[in-house]
Amino acid sequence: MGELALNILDLAQNAVAAQATLIRIEVAENEEGFLVFRIADNGRGMEQSFLEKVRDPFVTTRTTRKVGMGIPLVDMAAQQCGGRMDITSRPGKGTEVTASFRRDNIDCPPLGDVAGSIAVLLAGAPATDVLFSYKGSRGDFVFDSRNIREELGEACDFSHPELAAWVRAYLQQEIDRVKEEGRAI
Amino acid sequence: MKSLADLHALRDKLKSDLKLRKESGTKIIIGMGTCGIAAGAREVMAAVLDELARRHLTDVQVQQTGCIGMCDKEVLLDVLRPGEARITYGNVKPEDVSKIIANHVVNGNIVEDMVVGKIENK
Numbered sequence: 001m002g003e004l005a006l007n008i009l010d011l012a013q014n015a016v017a018a019q020a021t022l023i024r025i026e027v028a029e030n031e032e033g034f035l036v037f038r039i040a041d042n043g044r045g046m047e048q049s050f051l052e053k054v055r056d057p058f059v060t061t062r063t064t065r066k067v068g069m070g071i072p073l074v075d076m077a078a079q080q081c082g083g084r085m086d087i088t089s090r091p092g093k094g095t096e097v098t099a100s101f102r103r104d105n106i107d108c109p110p111l112g113d114v115a116g117s118i119a120v121l122l123a124g125a126p127a128t129d130v131l132f133s134y135k136g137s138r139g140d141f142v143f144d145s146r147n148i149r150e151e152l153g154e155a156c157d158f159s160h161p162e163l164a165a166w167v168r169a170y171l172q173q174e175i176d177r178v179k180e181e182g183r184a185i
Numbered sequence: 186m187k188s189l190a191d192l193h194a195l196r197d198k199l200k201s202d203l204k205l206r207k208e209s210g211t212k213i214i215i216g217m218g219t220c221g222i223a224a225g226a227r228e229v230m231a232a233v234l235d236e237l238a239r240r241h242l243t244d245v246q247v248q249q250t251g252c253i254g255m256c257d258k259e260v261l262l263d264v265l266r267p268g269e270a271r272i273t274y275g276n277v278k279p280e281d282v283s284k285i286i287a288n289h290v291v292n293g294n295i296v297e298d299m300v301v302g303k304i305e306n307k
């Protein structure tokens with residue numbers, strides 16, 4: 001995909017498709033030189049037997065195409081740059097995907113525009129809540145769409161162009177504040 | 186500097202648009218499946234939101250859809266005006282967005298050379 005932020009958006013779309021009402025998205029720059037992200041949802045989850053084969057592109061519940069590419073793409077990208085992907089899931093409870101990427105590996109894609117991914121995720125699925133956190137080398141930052149919903153009451157509409165623009169600009173500002181200085185992410 | 190305090194000022198605007206957005210019914214729908222995202226759907230949706238904000242077209246609704254099985258024509262963007270046919274545009278790039286919005290969304294003139302599908306309004 002070229003940008004880990006696009007994989008994050010795509011995995012979050014799996015959660016939306018699984019009828020999640022809350023998606024937790026964590027991005028962290030850890031001390032061992034890895035970029036780690038975790039996407040955890042409270043959607044329908046997967047059976048153990050299905051979960052065991054989900055890295056295989058020929059395993060999908062979609063009906064419009066015979067292959068599912070989302071998870072295999074993340075699995076491949078993580079392995080290619082010295083990291084790994086783990087998935088846990090429980091039917092009726094939810095799913096958690098964690099992936100790590102060695103940042104100094106030349107095959108490691110840049111993180112890219114996470115702020116844009118989150119704003120677009122909320123705009124496209126405005127009833128779903130997102131709890132986003134970024135742990136950077138200069139500090140942590142947490143964004144909870146439920147706080148915005150509470151603040152705006154019934155006027156809250158994440159697909160409204162002006163709210164979407166605010167979300168994106170706000171997230172970008174906060175990520176820039178805490179991410180490792182001087183690194184293009 | 187953006188802060189949560191901005192939301193206070195935004196609230197009145199969002200509130201007054203609420204009714205308008207329910208009634209208008211013009212929709213822009215973007216394919217957000219994996220191949221859509223890989224082909225640039227995030228940038229296209231961002232461009233749509235920017236253009237709608239710029240033109241103050243806050244009554245137009247933006248929605249997403251999953252894969253519809255035309256992966257080779259991603260990014261796919263549908264325009265649905267009330268009472269008119271649903272038009273699907275294919276291979277949409279962010280730079281095509283202002284043309285589609287100006288011609289079709291605002292003035293009702295379909296951008297024929299980008300159309301890949303049409304569903305008549307019954």
Ligand SMILES: Nc1ncnc2c1ncn2[C@@H]1O[C@H](COP(=O)(O)OP(=O)(O)OP(=O)(O)O)[C@@H](O)[C@H]1O
Nearest residue numbers: 014015018045060061062068069070071095218219
């Ligand atoms: N968060 C999730 N909750 C429940 N089921 C999931 C979740 N993520 C993936 N799945 C299941 O795993 C399958 C494979 O997912 P994957 O993202 O690899 O492909 P896909 O979503 O089917 O298609 P594509 O991502 O290519 O559009 C999905 O069809 C779905 O059944």
Ligand code: FES
Nearest residue numbers: 218252254255256
């Ligand atoms: S995911 Fe785009 S049409 Fe298949």
Ligand SMILES: [Mg+2]
Nearest residue numbers: 014070071219
């Ligand atoms: Mg998927």
